[in-house]
Amino acid sequence: MLNNMNVVIIGGDARQLEVIDTLSERGVQLSLIGFDQIEEPFAGVENHTFSSIHPADVDAVILPVSGIAADGKVESRFSSEYVYFDEHWFMNTKPSCTLYSGIKTNQIEKLIQKSEKRFVELLGRDDVAIYNSVPTAEGTVMTAIQHTDKTIHNSHVCIFGLGRVGTTVTRLFQGMGAKVTVVAQESERLARGYEMGANIVPLSSLQEENLEDIDIVINTIPSPVVTAETISKLSSHALIIDLAANPGGTDFDYAKKAGIKAKFVPGLPGIVAPKTAGKIIATTLAKLLREQHE
Amino acid sequence: MLNNMNVVIIGGDARQLEVIDTLSERGVQLSLIGFDQIEEPFAGVENHTFSSIHPADVDAVILPVSGIAADGKVESRFSSEYVYFDEHWFMNTKPSCTLYSGIKTNQIEKLIQKSEKRFVELLGRDDVAIYNSVPTAEGTVMTAIQHTDKTIHNSHVCIFGLGRVGTTVTRLFQGMGAKVTVVAQESERLARGYEMGANIVPLSSLQEENLEDIDIVINTIPSPVVTAETISKLSSHALIIDLAANPGGTDFDYAKKAGIKAKFVPGLPGIVAPKTAGKIIATTLAKLLREQHE
Amino acid sequence: MLNNMNVVIIGGDARQLEVIDTLSERGVQLSLIGFDQIEEPFAGVENHTFSSIHPADVDAVILPVSGIAADGKVESRFSSEYVYFDEHWFMNTKPSCTLYSGIKTNQIEKLIQKSEKRFVELLGRDDVAIYNSVPTAEGTVMTAIQHTDKTIHNSHVCIFGLGRVGTTVTRLFQGMGAKVTVVAQESERLARGYEMGANIVPLSSLQEENLEDIDIVINTIPSPVVTAETISKLSSHALIIDLAANPGGTDFDYAKKAGIKAKFVPGLPGIVAPKTAGKIIATTLAKLLREQHE
Amino acid sequence: MLNNMNVVIIGGDARQLEVIDTLSERGVQLSLIGFDQIEEPFAGVENHTFSSIHPADVDAVILPVSGIAADGKVESRFSSEYVYFDEHWFMNTKPSCTLYSGIKTNQIEKLIQKSEKRFVELLGRDDVAIYNSVPTAEGTVMTAIQHTDKTIHNSHVCIFGLGRVGTTVTRLFQGMGAKVTVVAQESERLARGYEMGANIVPLSSLQEENLEDIDIVINTIPSPVVTAETISKLSSHALIIDLAANPGGTDFDYAKKAGIKAKFVPGLPGIVAPKTAGKIIATTLAKLLREQHE
Ligand SMILES: NC(=O)c1ccc[n+]([C@@H]2O[C@H](COP(=O)([O-])OP(=O)(O)OC[C@H]3O[C@@H](n4cnc5c(N)ncnc54)[C@H](OP(=O)(O)O)[C@@H]3O)[C@@H](O)[C@H]2O)c1
Ligand SMILES: NC(=O)c1ccc[n+]([C@@H]2O[C@H](COP(=O)([O-])OP(=O)(O)OC[C@H]3O[C@@H](n4cnc5c(N)ncnc54)[C@H](OP(=O)(O)O)[C@@H]3O)[C@@H](O)[C@H]2O)c1
Ligand SMILES: NC(=O)c1ccc[n+]([C@@H]2O[C@H](COP(=O)([O-])OP(=O)(O)OC[C@H]3O[C@@H](n4cnc5c(N)ncnc54)[C@H](OP(=O)(O)O)[C@@H]3O)[C@@H](O)[C@H]2O)c1
Ligand SMILES: NC(=O)c1ccc[n+]([C@@H]2O[C@H](COP(=O)([O-])OP(=O)(O)OC[C@H]3O[C@@H](n4cnc5c(N)ncnc54)[C@H](OP(=O)(O)O)[C@@H]3O)[C@@H](O)[C@H]2O)c1
CATH class of the missing domain: 3.40.50.720 (NAD(P)-binding Rossmann-like Domain)
Incomplete structure (x- = not known):
């Protein structure tokens, strides 16, 4: 179980619902940004904005498969408003805080250099x-x-x-x-x-x-x-x-x-298979968070 | 080669184009009814109406996969007008004239009883x-x-x-x-x-x-x-x-x-595969016409 | 369970051991002829000769895959002596007694005609x-x-x-x-x-x-x-x-x-696979005996 | 075509026959050592001993899959006598002469170090x-x-x-x-x-x-x-x-x-498949000799 990990999920599509589902099952403390329109809310998982999450507690930040666009926008299918990544907030997360994203966009590249945080490009992994x-x-x-x-x-x-x-x-x-x-x-x-x-x-x-x-x-x-x-x-x-x-x-x-x-x-x-695709990311994230936890 | 066989094709969808293609390649004398809108006319194959074909010369009549409807209508995707099966004309075809159709509708059942012609239900064949x-x-x-x-x-x-x-x-x-x-x-x-x-x-x-x-x-x-x-x-x-x-x-x-x-x-x-489906019917018809011919 | 069925197994090779195993597990009362050399005796299954089995109690007789040879011999890999089928004994089994064999040899053909017993040629079955x-x-x-x-x-x-x-x-x-x-x-x-x-x-x-x-x-x-x-x-x-x-x-x-x-x-x-081959026969026999039983 | 390449094949089993066959087809000049018992001699391919081959002409030496044993012996199924690798002879081959073997034994390791010749371990290649x-x-x-x-x-x-x-x-x-x-x-x-x-x-x-x-x-x-x-x-x-x-x-x-x-x-x-296994080595050698040739 990953009970005392604080993880923030920012935006995404149907695949991210699988991530939320899987991680909350494993006991992760989840905060969501950009899910206000979500049809079936997950038990015990709360909607947030950057300002309502204390960055110093955050162990990991999970972005959608598409990462962060050049203008800082984060794809978020289940949000009524555009979501922009708050760089300042991210700089104040725990030093050990890890950023997860499907692909590494230029924007993420820059962010990683500036913040010196760990980053994992999920779709780049062989498995x-x-x-x-x-x-x-x-x-x-x-x-x-x-x-x-x-x-x-x-x-x-x-x-x-x-x-x-x-x-x-x-x-x-x-x-x-x-x-x-x-x-x-x-x-x-x-x-x-x-x-x-x-x-x-x-x-x-x-x-x-x-x-x-x-x-x-x-x-x-x-x-x-x-x-x-x-x-x-x-x-x-x-x-x-x-x-x-x-x-x-x-x-x-x-x-x-x-x-x-x-x-x-x-x-x-x-x-063609958002549920399967989401499950792949969710299972990998669960494994990586466990490794990060250890 | 099936050079001296006279075959009439009445209506149908994209699959029937494969039939026309295959049979004309093998030398069959084809007359088409219900193909006036066809985009690419086949070399040496002529459009007809029942009245322009002399029934006593006809060796075989090929209906669409769906056969003849209760009101006598024959499905014909490439015709500008409805096509109705001319029973009287059919009664006057050669005694050995064979009727081919995908399925055996009630209307065909009756027609066969009345005319005492040979009938082949193509989709009923195991192959x-x-x-x-x-x-x-x-x-x-x-x-x-x-x-x-x-x-x-x-x-x-x-x-x-x-x-x-x-x-x-x-x-x-x-x-x-x-x-x-x-x-x-x-x-x-x-x-x-x-x-x-x-x-x-x-x-x-x-x-x-x-x-x-x-x-x-x-x-x-x-x-x-x-x-x-x-x-x-x-x-x-x-x-x-x-x-x-x-x-x-x-x-x-x-x-x-x-x-x-x-x-x-x-x-x-x-x-999903009209060309393949048409080819199946076309190949089978070619084989059956050859057997009929022998 | 097939508790009150009396079945006699006569001869056979490694495959018949699977049959004995399976049928005795399902509660069949088994008597064996031609298994005196068998390495591991089966719990509660006894070796017999024709004379030690009362035919009038017998519901079924199971022969090896190869049936009965022209001279009456029954293949029996686990017997120290040749085993010959006792026709007279068989004539006195229950009228409902069924004979099971892999193939129908001439000898079996004759036996069936004479005895008018039911016969099942196991290898002839489609399954x-x-x-x-x-x-x-x-x-x-x-x-x-x-x-x-x-x-x-x-x-x-x-x-x-x-x-x-x-x-x-x-x-x-x-x-x-x-x-x-x-x-x-x-x-x-x-x-x-x-x-x-x-x-x-x-x-x-x-x-x-x-x-x-x-x-x-x-x-x-x-x-x-x-x-x-x-x-x-x-x-x-x-x-x-x-x-x-x-x-x-x-x-x-x-x-x-x-x-x-x-x-x-x-x-x-x-x-190449006596255990699998035996299991196939055993499972089929169990099913057929159950049907015979009902 | 590999017409002007001189290649010496030393010993081996049925697989090496495929090598001889393939290379001689491609025009390689082959000299064989350790094939005196061979049933069907190959057209235009001659049996030799080390002393009958002028080393300075040799472009490549092909050993069996098993290489050279600790005592210098080379496996040779088609020879009436033991075959021992002649190190001295090998030292005098062309500087560009390449040694091919299935595996790299200790003996080969030493030989390569001493001779500074190119060596290819065939079975080590991924393909x-x-x-x-x-x-x-x-x-x-x-x-x-x-x-x-x-x-x-x-x-x-x-x-x-x-x-x-x-x-x-x-x-x-x-x-x-x-x-x-x-x-x-x-x-x-x-x-x-x-x-x-x-x-x-x-x-x-x-x-x-x-x-x-x-x-x-x-x-x-x-x-x-x-x-x-x-x-x-x-x-x-x-x-x-x-x-x-x-x-x-x-x-x-x-x-x-x-x-x-x-x-x-x-x-x-x-x-289980000496012909296929020989073909694999033969095809690879043909490809490598062509590359060496270019
Ligand atoms: N459309 C989609 O939904 C979708 C989904 C997943 C992935 N993709 C994309 O599909 C592509 C393949 O992904 P992958 O995971 O299979 O990548 P991969 O494992 O790296 O395979 C790429 C293949 O291309 C070969 N290759 C690369 N550069 C080459 C070159 N210049 N010349 C010749 N061969 C070259 C590689 O050969 P070697 O093995 O010899 O290096 C390898 O066989 C990627 O572009 C990926 O982004 C698309
Ligand atoms: N949707 C499409 O595009 C499409 C295309 C082609 C065919 N079809 C239709 O698909 C169906 C199957 O075609 P097919 O060619 O496979 O027919 P089929 O070869 O006759 O197979 C039918 C299967 O159903 C079993 N069956 C029939 N009646 C049964 C009953 N009352 N209880 C239990 N099992 C029964 C048969 O068992 P036994 O083997 O024991 O007789 C057989 O296994 C047909 O209705 C056909 O019209 C649809
Ligand atoms: N060696 C072994 O260990 C072993 C094991 C099991 C079986 N077998 C033997 O293998 C054979 C095949 O068994 P099976 O269960 O597959 O039988 P099967 O299902 O009856 O198949 C026999 C095949 O042969 C065809 N056929 C029969 N007579 C023909 C003829 N005169 N001309 C052309 N085709 C003919 C049948 O065609 P249709 O479908 O058109 O009738 C069918 O395709 C049998 O002799 C059987 O005893 C040997
Ligand atoms: N018996 C025969 O006739 C015959 C024929 C051909 C080959 N072989 C032998 O078969 C073996 C396999 O050959 P190959 O070509 O498949 O080699 P390979 O491609 O290197 O595969 C070896 C596999 O073993 C894994 N592995 C290696 N060391 C390991 C360790 N310490 N712990 C866990 N996994 C380990 C590798 O994992 P990673 O992928 O993670 O590295 C890989 O999956 C070799 O020993 C070869 O000599 C025998």
């Missing part, structure tokens, strides 16, 4: 990235079903990258009966792709491949790898789904010109 | 039902993703029936990482469910099961098997997806009262 | 055949590993028949990463093979196929389907594993002449 | 280790089938480690229908195990687990992790298969005392 790859892959399936008129079963799917997301996407599409080709750079990634039963192509020899039969291209490499040359070899019915971080790895302009459907689909976990 | 089970299962996945906030991976899915559709749905959900329980009547269905790695429950002992952990119920049995008693044991977040033929096998009224989401989702193949 | 297909398939895997110098993963496996055994063998080899081609006769079998992700070939068009890449042929069709013509098209390193009932479906003479390894491997469940 | 994990996993399956009397399907398998071998073993046993529990240390390994559908247990909390239902323990961690405490919690029918490098990670003495079957099974790829 979280792997757990999150599951809803990401299911979101990719949904996108594929919605934007094609053929089944995934027996379709030819070409997946770029076999990292944390690519591995899961590969397994899922294979589990659904697709014929998967993995395109990757490192020889051990290709070896794993082979072991998983995929057809494998080194990124460096992609230009020699015939891509006419490919129904769906799925990109997970955050680098410009789905080039105009590659796109020009796809058939007109092909669909490109780009999962890689903004701006993706696809030459979208070329795709548009060539008349190939290309979808950039960020943030899938929060969209 | 077609199995091929169609693939897009049906993917449509079920789409429904599940859209109506739950958790991943299918690691969810508990209870599937009623292990026939042509149930077997495919079971494999697909397992391939996506769900924990599947199969509920069926016959001991050999249960044995197959076990071999497939599912948890198995005889329909007759369902009432002894704890169903609280079930996230999704999928019914494929065209009989009232998802009863009020069963529904009352589900948790409030459970989702019921009923695939069985109209009116399904779920006590929808009870589900509504109990606040359990229950979706009746007919016609999935034509919705 | 038992499906449960047994699992150890059969694993035995096929063991045979393949032992007789090839390549991995099953990424090998090309051609499976004849998609019945109860063929379906399980297909799934298992696919689960191990093999590329499977299913050869079958009926269109619905081929449809199921397609849905399972296999390459499919109608038996009637097998002669048009190139079989040079095939590493392993597995036959489950009890008919001469793996013909000289087919074998002549295999590469010299190919392995044929024939599972079909004696004499299999392979032209073994031709294979020998052609220098292609061909293995006829009957009775795999009892060899 | 080779992953490709090799496939025959290793199939060898594990064979071991499991041979030493248990139950099917792998539906058995409870506990796998220690989710590295290159553990991942493949997990997938294979799951593909065969086993219920897999993964025990690992790092949180990202556990996350991947979860994504793969396994039950997961952190190594640090293994002592809290009930292990009574486990049928098979498979260890891939080269550290003493299958401790007496763990073994004491297994049921008497459990089987331990230890794959980790000599001396494995199992307390074999304790297992023996406790009456639990424990098998240490090194070198599986060369045993």
Whole structure:
């Protein structure tokens, strides 16, 4: 139990409700900022503003997955007003106070340098990235079903990258009966792709491949790898789904010109499975707070 | 090649375009009724009305998946006017002329008795039902993703029936990482469910099961098997997806009262994968016309 | 509980020990014939000879999987002497007495006609055949590993028949990463093979196929389907594993002449997984005795 | 093509035949030492002794998977006499000459230091280790089938480690229908195990687990992790298969005392699938020689 920890949760979407639920179950003393519109209030968890929380008692501050925007705004779906991060307040939290956020925005970067507080980028953790790859892959399936008129079963799917997301996407599409080709750079990634039963192509020899039969291209490499040359070899019915971080790895302009459907689909976990995505963050936070506590 | 066969296609949706495409490729002489709005006309395939086709030359008549309605109407998505089946015209087709339709409606039943023509109910064929089970299962996945906030991976899915559709749905959900329980009547269905790695429950002992952990119920049995008693044991977040033929096998009224989401989702193949669904019908028709031809 | 049922078990191998175990647990009154060498005697279960059992009390007689040989001998691995079935004794059992055996030998056929007793051929039941297909398939895997110098993963496996055994063998080899081609006769079998992700070939068009890449042929069709013509098209390193009932479906003479390894491997469940195989029979017998009891 | 490369192959088993085959196909000039008993000589490849090869021409020396023993002996299955590595000869090879071996023995270590030649430990490469994990996993399956009397399907398998071998073993046993529990240390390994559908247990909390239902323990961690405490919690029918490098990670003495079957099974790829294992080495060598060539 984490009874004597004081934790402030600032803003967020449906995923943060799972965090509140999980942490309050484990006995954490929670104060919420930006949840005034919340439908079902949690027993024993109070709504606050920065001014109603004494910073010197605070052990941890939890931000939404999206962190703090350049103007200091913190996304907060369940608040009637905009929520802005109070930097001054944060400077006065306990020296050991840790800041948790999904991603590390520039604003957070600066804040950490100034405050010298500990910071944890949750989505950067390998375990979280792997757990999150599951809803990401299911979101990719949904996108594929919605934007094609053929089944995934027996379709030819070409997946770029076999990292944390690519591995899961590969397994899922294979589990659904697709014929998967993995395109990757490192020889051990290709070896794993082979072991998983995929057809494998080194990124460096992609230009020699015939891509006419490919129904769906799925990109997970955050680098410009789905080039105009590659796109020009796809058939007109092909669909490109780009999962890689903004701006993706696809030459979208070329795709548009060539008349190939290309979808950039960020943030899938929060969209297709907010409960699961929230649970992943909640469980990780519970573990990290326990470690911080010890 | 089926060069000297005269076939009339009357109405239909996107699936029928695959049929036209496939049959004209194999050399069939096609006449279309109800396709005047079609975007891309097929080379060498002409639009007609009943009066412009000489019935005595006709070897086969192909209706849409939905057959003929009680008032004689034939579904025709690509026609600017309603299309009504001309019974008189049909009576005058060759004695060997065969009528093909997805399902056998009452109207078709009567027509067949009167005309003494051969009739083939395409969706009633085992092979077609199995091929169609693939897009049906993917449509079920789409429904599940859209109506739950958790991943299918690691969810508990209870599937009623292990026939042509149930077997495919079971494999697909397992391939996506769900924990599947199969509920069926016959001991050999249960044995197959076990071999497939599912948890198995005889329909007759369902009432002894704890169903609280079930996230999704999928019914494929065209009989009232998802009863009020069963529904009352589900948790409030459970989702019921009923695939069985109209009116399904779920006590929808009870589900509504109990606040359990229950979706009746007919016609999935034509919705989620019209091209695949059309291809299935087209390939089967080509095979049957060849057999008729020989 | 089956407390007041008197059941006589005559001979058998390790599988019958599971039967004894299971039935005695459910309270059946068991008498054993042909188990005098048994290592660990079962509590409360006694060894007998025909003469020490009063036939008029007997509700059921359980034979080994192999039934009764032409000379009346009953296989009995745990007996120091040959055991011969006492027909006269059997004629005097209760009129309702049922005879259970794995297969129906000629000797049993005659016995049943003469005695007019009820008979159940356990291995002929669909559920038992499906449960047994699992150890059969694993035995096929063991045979393949032992007789090839390549991995099953990424090998090309051609499976004849998609019945109860063929379906399980297909799934298992696919689960191990093999590329499977299913050869079958009926269109619905081929449809199921397609849905399972296999390459499919109608038996009637097998002669048009190139079989040079095939590493392993597995036959489950009890008919001469793996013909000289087919074998002549295999590469010299190919392995044929024939599972079909004696004499299999392979032209073994031709294979020998052609220098292609061909293995006829009957009775795999009892060899590779006697405990599982015994459990299957035991569970089925318990169920059937309960039904007989009611 | 690698036409002007001079490569000497010294000793080895069936796997080396694949290497000879592959490299001579690519045009490498091969000289063999220790292959005098070879059944089918390779076209254009000659048998030699060290003295018949001019070292100053040699671009690469290929040793068997097992390297060089402490006494200088080189394993050579196809030689009528023992083969000893001629260090002096090797010192006189081209400065750019590279030594290839499966593992790096002490003797090789010393040789490399003395000669200052480039050395590649083939089995240490990530890609080779992953490709090799496939025959290793199939060898594990064979071991499991041979030493248990139950099917792998539906058995409870506990796998220690989710590295290159553990991942493949997990997938294979799951593909065969086993219920897999993964025990690992790092949180990202556990996350991947979860994504793969396994039950997961952190190594640090293994002592809290009930292990009574486990049928098979498979260890891939080269550290003493299958401790007496763990073994004491297994049921008497459990089987331990230890794959980790000599001396494995199992307390074999304790297992023996406790009456639990424990098998240490090194070198599986060369045993169960020498052709595949040879192909893996051959393909990698061809790639490395090409890189060396450029
Ligand atoms: N759309 C969504 O909802 C969603 C959800 C989660 C993640 N993502 C995004 O998906 C992407 C992949 O995430 P991840 O967790 O899978 O990352 P990851 O584990 O780092 O995998 C990235 C893969 O890309 C390869 N790669 C990176 N740079 C490359 C380059 N320049 N050339 C060739 N290959 C390169 C890596 O190869 P090596 O293995 O050889 O390094 C690896 O296989 C990220 O951009 C992430 O932000 C999107
Ligand atoms: N929603 C869609 O898009 C869609 C698409 C295709 C099909 N469907 C519908 O899905 C349903 C299933 O199709 P299918 O091709 O799988 O049919 P099927 O092969 O006949 O399978 C039906 C299953 O239900 C069982 N069953 C039938 N009546 C039963 C009863 N009274 N009690 C217990 N079990 C019973 C059967 O058991 P036995 O095996 O023991 O007979 C079998 O397992 C049909 O109603 C079909 O119209 C819907
Ligand atoms: N070696 C072992 O350890 C072992 C263990 C168990 C069983 N078996 C044997 O394995 C065989 C298969 O058993 P099973 O339970 O799978 O039987 P099954 O369910 O009846 O399947 C047999 C398959 O063969 C097809 N078939 C039958 N006769 C045919 C013919 N003349 N031409 C073309 N196809 C034909 C059937 O096609 P349709 O579906 O169209 O009828 C079906 O697909 C049997 O002989 C059985 O005794 C051996
Ligand atoms: N029997 C055979 O035929 C055969 C064939 C091939 C390989 N092998 C042997 O199998 C073993 C595994 O090979 P591999 O390629 O899978 O190696 P690997 O990729 O390095 O994986 C080893 C696994 O063990 C874990 N590990 C290592 N030391 C540990 C410790 N002290 N405590 C807890 N976990 C520890 C690693 O965890 P982290 O991931 O956290 O580091 C990793 O998950 C090796 O010993 C190899 O020699 C045997």
